[in-house]
Amino acid sequence: MSSLLVLFLACLAGSSFGAVEVIQNGTYILEYGLVNNETLTVTATVATQGWVGVGLSQTGSMVGADLILGGVNADGEEYINDYFAVGNARPIVDLENNILTYNVTENATHTTLFFTRAADTGDIDEDLPVSRSSYIIWAFSDSDSFAHHGTERRGAIPLSL
DSSP states (O other), X not given: OOHHHHHHHHHHHGGGOSXXXXXXXXXEEEEEEEETTTEEEEEEEESOSSOEEEEEESSSSSTTOEEXXXXXXXXXXXXXXXXXXXXXXSOEEOSSOOEEEEEEEEOSSOXXXXXXXXXXXXXXXXXXXXXXXXXXXXXXXXXSSOXXXXXXTEEEEEOOO
């Protein structure tokens, strides 16, 4: 399926996300859903001008998680990448980038991270398939450097699809 078609389908699904989670009194708003049970669509709108992270976890912790981190740097250039975590430490870049489409924007108060990826990428070493027993983990920072987010700027919620 072409990236343009996936983006079109994601846009159609944009008004009917499977779930909308308002986290930390609206500091982090997470919208996500599945298009045709094949493509995960995620939009995270966060009150920050630093990086934004969203991930899948089997346990709700960072250990073993499949992560997408992105933001807009000081030069106004968007950045986004696919990562995996082997512990509660800086994640490792996934050599098989499974992001299908993305858009990262930033204004004076918020960073918005949108991406799509296959519900099951087939990358069994560094990606987790979307399943009803998964957790969505989230984190953010006020900085574009991948400094530690601290305990107040991260969490986990059960996947609700």
